[in-house]
Amino acid sequence: MGRYVVRRLLQMVPVFIGATLLIFLMVNVMGDPVAGLCGERQCDPATAAQLKREFGLDRPLWQQYATYMGNVFAGNFGTAFNGQPVTELMASAFPVTIRLTVVAVLFEIVIGIVLGVMTGLRRGRPVDTSVLVLTLVVISVPTFVTGLLLQLLLGVKWGWIKPSVSPAAAFGELIVPGLVLASVSLAYVTRLTRTSIAENRRSDYVRTAVAKGLPRHRVVTRHLLRNSLIPVVTFIGTDIGALMGGAIVTERIFNIHGVGYQLYQGILRQNTQTVVGFVTVLVLVFLVANLLVDLLYAVLDPRIRYA
């Protein structure tokens, strides 16, 4: 186990470097990092050249990248377009996005698993078929369409929720945005649980449990569910990173001032440091979540041994 963790950590290093380098190159090579500093106008060449020298942008790229990463690991993410340190933006944005992600994950767990168990136990019945079709529909409708429709119906037409979220973004306000963010994964969790339940229902240990005369709910909760949820738990784990990165659309629709909002502002104003900084943190979250999930897998399923 220990050796496996070390190996995985070592594997993460090139992935982390590669992913951040890719983003860094996209922003720095293809875009113009000083263009955003002159506001709406074109920079005049002398100013641009001086700014470039000042920020070290005339040095070779690998040096720029190394300097940037060195600063990041020292906790210095640079400054945003309005002079605020990027770390301050992060401190205000990440709690909001984490709350949103928590709401989304809760939806996935509760609704996804309940629907999955329901359909998995009734395979082939009308409930099963209709839920399956419904999940395909939810997967097919892009998140921004779901979000806009729910905003229109619940927020504008029926007035159940406020169409946009206040900057504080308390849990209560994030219920509908969380549902929107979760929707696609939710449908996938349902399908995954269903497949897994339907497959395990025919297994020997379930037959044994039934033969022992255990009540049905005990067979389902203690024997069937515990074994069937292993792939689901791992999916939800890896999904956390994807949800945080994908929140950009949901946050834009409901005007939530989270990570996606800050990133969007950074991109609009061509602020390299905001963009690369946030993406770096998101990539880290994604990689760590993946590692944890793989370790969790071994804990949940003792048949799997990592050498």
Added chain:
Amino acid sequence: MPEQPPYDSEGAVAGTGMGGAMDLAASEATTLERAPGGPEGPQGPEGPGGREDAEGAGPAAGRPRSLWSDAWRDLRRNPVFVVSALVILFLVVIAVWPSLIASGNPLTCDLARAQDGPAPGHPFGFDGQGCDVYTRTVYGARASVTVGVCATLGVALLGSVLGGLAGFFGGTWDGFLSRITDIFFAIPVVLGGLVLLSVVPGNTVWPVVGFIVLLGWPQISRIARGSVITAKQHDYVQAARALGASNSRILLRHIAPNAVAPVIVVATIALGTYIALEATLSYLGVGLKPPSVSWGIDISAASPYIRNAPHALLWPAGALAITVLAFIMLGDAVRDALDPKLR
């Protein structure tokens, strides 16, 4: 889940950057990968290109049915497949000749009629700029279909060639490719699109297509690699090698027809997700930009007027949802037809 973990523990990260739909595609393909050529799969390696091949076709009496003709027979009777195929056919036709069903010009707008509801000759009403929503919705299909088809072709070619070669030859190149795919998986897709496309100038579909190919190929390459590795272990491959067949002959004549099914399924579902991705990027303002006509742009432009003119949002959104649904349903139906376990 007996014995086998449901995902590839080879890679350092599981690819979830594309969102649930791509996960669906990937999982559908992996169940398919294990199935063909299994103990209950007597079908030979006859793909579209290998009809006359005698190897592996089995001593079945009469004309042996291939996996593909079997699948086609199933598909023709599957209403889901027929309906989604008809929807896709219709979309392709109006993408090529939009003037068949819409006589107007999508760029002709009349501000005086902004946000008006349906009127004679304008069944879907007008959007915030006074443009005819019906015409724009019809013309929007072109952008979506172009991006979807081109991106899928690019992704499928690049991904299956790289993944197939890596799976076939193994070794250092394989390890290197696995690490590269890990890197791409670690970048959230919408985020990568925002960053890359915001700095690329131009207002055509090609930057969007290029971006989707850039971030999409690892998904297919992982699928292709897995299915080539499965196909490689079959006896008929050993037999062909023993007979002195060259690598390229083994790959093209024996492995490719047997390994292509999962790639086709994933590519079909992926086509739907790429259309959704293009609309999402256009909605965020970095995909296609206003003079072009696209559902994402229309939805984005309609969202500020959602209170007064919801129809301007609902029609393009509905068209988008139906398109994506049609491709995902089609992929799902093809997968079911190709899976011998369901026979």
